[in-house]
Each structure stands twice: as structure tokens, then as C-alpha cells.
Amino acid sequence: MLKYTIRRLLLLIPTMFFVAVIVFFLAHAAPGSPFDAKSVGDKQLPTATIERLENLYGVNKPVPEQFMLYLGNVARFDFGNSFRSGRAVSEIIGEEFPVSAQLGVQALLLALALSLPLGMVSALRQNTAVDYGSLFFATVGTTIPSFVIAIFAIYFFGVTFHLLPFVGWSTPLHWVLPTVILSLGPMAFLTRITRASMLEAIRQDYVRTARAKGLREQVVIVAHVMKNALIPIATIVGPATAGLITGSIIIEGIFSVPGMGREFLRSILGRDYPLIMGVFLLYAFLISIANLSVDLVYGLLDPRIKVSK
Amino acid sequence: MATVTAPRQQTAAERAAELNVLVRKQRSLWQDAWYRLVRNRAAVLGMVIVVAFMALAAIVPFMTQWGWLKDPLKQDTPNSLMEPIWTGSKYTLSTYPLGSDQLGRDILSRLIWSTQISMLVGFVPVTIIFLMGVTIGLVAGYYGGWTDQLLMRLTDVIYAFPDLLFLFIIMATLRNTAIGDLQGGLLLIFVAIAIVNWVGMARLVRGQVLALKEREFVEAARAIGAPARRIMSRHLFPNILAPVIVSVAFSIPTAMLAEATLSFFGIGIKPPTPSWGVMINEGFVVFSTSAWPVLLPALCISIVMLAFTFLGDGVRDALDPRMKI
Numbered sequence: 001m002l003k004y005t006i007r008r009l010l011l012l013i014p015t016m017f018f019v020a021v022i023v024f025f026l027a028h029a030a031p032g033s034p035f036d037a038k039s040v041g042d043k044q045l046p047t048a049t050i051e052r053l054e055n056l057y058g059v060n061k062p063v064p065e066q067f068m069l070y071l072g073n074v075a076r077f078d079f080g081n082s083f084r085s086g087r088a089v090s091e092i093i094g095e096e097f098p099v100s101a102q103l104g105v106q107a108l109l110l111a112l113a114l115s116l117p118l119g120m121v122s123a124l125r126q127n128t129a130v131d132y133g134s135l136f137f138a139t140v141g142t143t144i145p146s147f148v149i150a151i152f153a154i155y156f157f158g159v160t161f162h163l164l165p166f167v168g169w170s171t172p173l174h175w176v177l178p179t180v181i182l183s184l185g186p187m188a189f190l191t192r193i194t195r196a197s198m199l200e201a202i203r204q205d206y207v208r209t210a211r212a213k214g215l216r217e218q219v220v221i222v223a224h225v226m227k228n229a230l231i232p233i234a235t236i237v238g239p240a241t242a243g244l245i246t247g248s249i250i251i252e253g254i255f256s257v258p259g260m261g262r263e264f265l266r267s268i269l270g271r272d273y274p275l276i277m278g279v280f281l282l283y284a285f286l287i288s289i290a291n292l293s294v295d296l297v298y299g300l301l302d303p304r305i306k307v308s309k
Numbered sequence: 310m311a312t313v314t315a316p317r318q319q320t321a322a323e324r325a326a327e328l329n330v331l332v333r334k335q336r337s338l339w340q341d342a343w344y345r346l347v348r349n350r351a352a353v354l355g356m357v358i359v360v361a362f363m364a365l366a367a368i369v370p371f372m373t374q375w376g377w378l379k380d381p382l383k384q385d386t387p388n389s390l391m392e393p394i395w396t397g398s399k400y401t402l403s404t405y406p407l408g409s410d411q412l413g414r415d416i417l418s419r420l421i422w423s424t425q426i427s428m429l430v431g432f433v434p435v436t437i438i439f440l441m442g443v444t445i446g447l448v449a450g451y452y453g454g455w456t457d458q459l460l461m462r463l464t465d466v467i468y469a470f471p472d473l474l475f476l477f478i479i480m481a482t483l484r485n486t487a488i489g490d491l492q493g494g495l496l497l498i499f500v501a502i503a504i505v506n507w508v509g510m511a512r513l514v515r516g517q518v519l520a521l522k523e524r525e526f527v528e529a530a531r532a533i534g535a536p537a538r539r540i541m542s543r544h545l546f547p548n549i550l551a552p553v554i555v556s557v558a559f560s561i562p563t564a565m566l567a568e569a570t571l572s573f574f575g576i577g578i579k580p581p582t583p584s585w586g587v588m589i590n591e592g593f594v595v596f597s598t599s600a601w602p603v604l605l606p607a608l609c610i611s612i613v614m615l616a617f618t619f620l621g622d623g624v625r626d627a628l629d630p631r632m633k634i
Contacts, residue, residue, distance in 0.1 A: 018466045030482040143618040148607045246471040268481040
């Protein structure tokens, strides 16, 4: 187990390296300079100024050379300075990551808190109104894109009835809409998985045995059905985390939440290379860690599965 | 010299007549699947909506040509931000049944023109994904070796990226290049979506091939000397088709959603070409005062997404009745 964990952690290095290569060269593939009017979204700077800026940030060097320099700096945990604000990328991310993390964790907890009971109840009451209702919710929630739901939510709760604020992140009231809408996708997905995996577990022989030996229904459900049904659910939390990360970019963009997602959007539009790289590497790292921890948890939960490959 | 002909094989119907028994009419696996699909009410509803949108996308140029629809690009600023006629407000005009946007362009016409973009984005990249994914997946799965190694390493890297992030980067950096300008950015969107998604398809096909290639019918084909190309096209391909079709059915709405999301953030289709995402993006500025230019395209996206999901669920259940989630 320990060997496996270490091996997987070491495999992260080449993966992150390739992510860095691809993003770096892709970002630099765009024609023109990051200090053009088109990128700055402002008036055209004098040619001399652009030249000076390009020299300062080294963006007029050949791209492979820039990449080597960047790698050298990253190895010393120096992620460079943002072109736009001149502040250190690590400082910007350090400021914004907690906001995104809070949004993501709140959404994940909300999704889990509602989807697990909903999925379980709908499996135990299969083919009743509760079941159909939760299936309908699960279909709509996984199908309708979050930015469309966000638009309808802003329209009803914000514009028409003035119940909730929908710009920024300043008070707990501001947290409500972004968190709820971000959680809807994973919530619907988890409800579907919970229901399916409960239904699967209910039909197993060991459940019939448990009933046959006269255990109370609650004990059968909690100790036999739920315990086994939770295994597939645990594996979904990894992809759900990845979904939350991409989802948070969209949600932060719409609700102007001052987090990493909004920064990512701004940086790619403004061609702020150091910031693009920093944010992207952090995202890729988080997703890889989420996938890795799911594999490990899976091995712990289900002794039938050996992770020693 | 007398030629030897093999006796013609009896059909099931002939055999039944000979034995004087009744048999059920023979149906192929695909016919079975089709019957299961059309018995599924939600799937049929989805299919009807999808076909209707496809028909609209096909005839919309003629509708404009014949004068049934206004020009989607024509601006009429004195009549901007009209509301749909059913709202009964004083800012309505009977010539703008669904109202107009802030430049006075007809929303009905723009909505219908957008179906064309959506359908193209739904079907063109998915065709590329299908062709690339199936070919590479078959070769990688059947031969193994370096193709397989390369494919698997590539998937490792691609899986560390969330699709949308990758799409954002590609679109943001390449949309101001020559390829980004072709067809209002449509071509770049096709390419970007195909690049991000073909790997998943290839991996699916590879997995299926790995499971199938040890089976007896493949071994039998190899034993009678069928060349690899024939085994892949005649024996493996038809047998992996079911999961591939299911995956294609779900890739179509995913691709459409990607376009809508990119356009909503201003890095997809280039204005003034109408697309639902572009319309939401442009209308968002005035959203708190007049919501219809945003709500209507949002509604269209929801309807199309639901229709494709119903259809996709139906196709999945029809092709594999055991697989249920």
C-alpha cells in the first residue's frame, strides 16, 4: 500500500511536467505580444514601452528557452509575477485559493448532505412518487448546464424578487446562490449513483440472508445495504471534485466571486502567462490528488480490490 | 466440368413451413433495439424535438430568403429591447414576436439561426471523434505495442486536465489566428472539441477490443486466415458498436454545451454570428433591466439538452437493457 502510494505520487511528476509543456506552448502559440492592445484590452502602448516590457518579462526570447527558465524558477517555487498587476503569482493564488476552496467545499458538502439521503430514500421506495421526483431532479440537474440554471436563478431570486444578492462574495448571503448552483450538478449525479448502487446492494444474496436470519429491517439496511452501497459512491467523489473545479470557473465568472476560477478566465483572456501557468498547474495537481485519493480510499473500503498493480 | 454448389441454406421461415409450426417473425438485434427505443416515451419525445430542431436548422436559410424571418443581423436601434408579444407591456411590436435585443435585432430569427450553429457543433466534431477514436482504438487494442503505449500515456495526461479548462486555453489562444477566423470561429471550435474528446472514445473502443479479441469468434476468424483488417472491420467493429453509439449519443449534447459555454464567456463563436451562447453573452449586460434576450436562448439550450439526454438514455436502454443507472 505504501509502495503503491509512493509510486503514484512519483508518477505525478511526469504528468505535471507534460501538463506544463502543453499549456506553456499552447499559451505561447498565440500570435502577437501579451502587451498588445488586443490583449490588454486598452489603448495601444508605444512600441518602445512594449519592447521594454517584453525585455523585462523575457517574452521576446524563444519559447523553449522561456520554458526552461520557467521550469528552473518553478523548481525553486518561484512562479513569477503577473504581467497585469506585477504581483507574485503565488501571492495572488494564496489570496484567491481560500475563496475557491470555501466555495468548492461548501458545494461538495451540500451535495453530499442532500444527495445521499435522497438517493437512499428513492431506492428504498422504488417506483413511488418520491423515487420519480428524485429521478426527475437527477435528470434535470445533470442535464441543464449550470450557467443556464444560474441565469434562471439570478432572474428569479435576484432580479425579480430581490431575495438574494448575486454579485460578489462579501457576506454569507452572497454565498448562497453560487454554492447552491455549483452543488446542483454533483448533487444530481450523486443522487443517481446512490440510488443505483443501493438498488444493486438490496438485491444481493447477503441481504436476503440477513433478512432470512431475522435481523430487523433497520439493521439490514444500515449494516448490510448501506455499507456496501457506499463503495461505488466513494469513487464518484473524485470525478465530482474535478467537476466542482471546472464548475467553479463558470460559477465564479457569473457571480463575480473573487476566486481562482475568475482569475483563470481573466488570465487566459489577457494572456497573462505566469498566472495561466500557475493556476493551471494548481488545478491539474488538485485533480490528480483527488483521483489518487479516491483510488486509495477505494482500496481501503473494499478488501476485494488490490491496489498493488 | 460440373461445378459443385453448396446447398442453399434454409431460412427460418422455410424450415418452419416444412415442420408446419408457427414461428415469430425474425428480428435482428438492431430491430429489437429500435422497437425498445420507440416504446420509450421520453426517448420518442426527445427524438421528436431533436428532429424538429434539425429540420429548423436545415431550412432556416430559406425561411430568411423567402421573407418568413427577418435578417438575424439587421439592426433596428429605434426598436431595440422590445419585449415578447405575450408580455402585454407597451414595449412590444407585432413584427417582433419574441422581441428584439439591444441592437434591435429580431430575437426569433436569431434563435432559429442559432439552431444551425448548435446542430453543426453537435454533429461535425462528433463525427471526427467517432472516426479518429474508433480507428485508433481498434488498432491500439488489436495490435497493442507502441500505438497502445502512446494512447495510454496520452490519456493519462489528458485525464489530468478537465476538458473545459483545455478548451478554454485552446480557444483563448488560437481564436485570433487565421484558423480562428474561419467561419466565425466555428472551425476552431470543431477542432478544439475533437482534440479534447477523441481520446475518451479511443480508450472506450480499446477496452472493448481487448475484451473481445480473445473470444472464440475472433479466434475462429483468425484460424481461417482472415487478415487483420477484415477481423477489425467485420468481426470486432460490429460488436463494439453498441457502446460506441451510446457514447456518441451523449457526446453530441456535450459538444453543444461546450460551444454554448465558450460563447457565453466570449471565446466561442464570434459575434455577430448568432448562437445561443453569444446571445446570452450579449444580453447579459442588460440582464437586470430586460431579461428576455437572455432567458429565451437559455430556455432553448435547456430544451435541446433535455431532448438529447432523453434520447441518449433511451438509446442506452434500448441497446443494452441490462445496463441501468
